[in-house]
Amino acid sequence: MESWLRPFLAQTFNWVSTQNLHKYGAVLNRFLPGILENEEATKRALQDDKSQNVEEVQKIIGYDFNDRDLLRQAFTHTSHHKDCISYERLEYVGDSVLNFMITKEHFFKYPNLPPGLLSPLRAANVDTEKLARAAVKHSFHKYLQHGKPILTRRIQSFINVLPEYPLHSHGLIDAPKVLADVVESTIGAVFIDSNSSIDTTWEVATILLEPIITPEMLETNPVKKLYETCQKHKLKVRVVDMWSHDGSFEVFVDNQMRGKGMCHVKKEIALNRAANKAYNEVIGMLSVDISQDPITGICQSYDQFWVRIEQSYNNLKEESWIYRNKKSLQCRIALIEKAIRKLSGCIRQIENLHPSGASDIDIINQAKMLLMQEPTYKKGFKFDHV
Secondary structure (H helix, E strand, C coil): CHHHHHHHHHHHHHHHHHHHHHHHHHHHHHHHHHHHHHHHHHHHHHHHHHHHHHHHHHHHHCCCCCCHHHHHHHCECCCCCCCCCCCHHHHHHHHHHHHHHHHHHHHHHCCCCCHHHHHHHHHHHHCHHHHHHHHHHCCHHHCCECCCHHHHHHHHHHHHHHHHCCCCCCCCCCCCHHHHHHHHHHHHHHHHHCCCCHHHHHHHHHHHHCCCCCHHHCCCCHHHHHHHHHHHCCCCEEEEEEHHHHCEEEEEECCEEEEEEECCCCHHHHHHHHHHHHHHHHHHHHCHHHHCCCCHHHCCCHHHHHHHHHHHHHHHHHHHHHCCCCHHHHHHHHHHHHHHHHHHHHHHHHHHHCCCCCCHHHHHHHHHHHHHCCHHHHCCCCCCCC
16 A cells, blocks of 8 residues: 555645645745845844944943944854854953053052062952952943853842942852953953053053952952961861752851851852851851940940040040050050051941941941951950050
8 A cells, every 4th residue: 555655645745836836936925025124124223233332332431442343242252143253352352451450550559568468459350250240330241242041140140149249249159250251351352442552441441340449448268267267266167068969068166067158050159158157157256355345335326436436545645645654555555546547447448338328336346346357456455444
């Protein structure tokens, strides 16, 4: 049966195709011009959108490109479409130029800062999170051309968590590298378009990176901060790595669990989160002595807190004129002067971290914790009467 059925079906198919081909052709002739016209209109609309994007980005960075294709390239991810010219080469240039410019700026701005502090200061201003924050601040993610929905989700997750860390999380959140890349590629595009002008490129970079992290704003990595604090107070730290099992770390201080951090994406972030929680627990435990200070402990407002510090300082200063020969008193005053200068910086830092405002008691507590880390406090700086 199969021997005669196959030729029959073949002949039937050919007949149907021949009889109906002119009908399909008529349909195509009727609709094809409209389809092509719509395609051209779509291309023109996309081109107009890209031109508008270029104009908007130029306003953001304060620079008009001679070659606008460079700026378009700076915002094109490799996933945008096949054979597209992506930002990778411009990112390579921007990364090198940005590191050089930051190094130059810090070298001349902080002539007394040693290399041991210059290096982390530069790193804090060019790391992935810092640049990703800059991209979000200037809405660069809205102009990024890519073809990966997962990138959109990661960027949105990053944006959602930013309010928890207004300045920098110091390794506690996962910043999408694509956001940092587009900032570097933009800087690279400006550098190439401006005939390698460092001055012009730096003007754009300062707009993008504002606020630039200063030595006073520099924070220590949570793990390093925890170990340094515990070592200073002779506390034993033990870290339990369970990341391969459930994406977590546990930190024990003197055999008591003080922090647990989780992150299934990056092991380093899970460790940092655990260390940060443990550090805050330890600081809270050690800050009991500070809360019982006869002057700062009874303050209920930021103004009272600062007034009492000044009163304590002025009282001691007056006594120093009466007892000039008391070296211990003079030494005590020097410690207080140093601590007050440090506390002023701490309070400015706290206020920067709370641009929307914070309660007085929160500012006081954070100031106490920051002050407590200072060797001057441990050497005898107390706001009590001599």
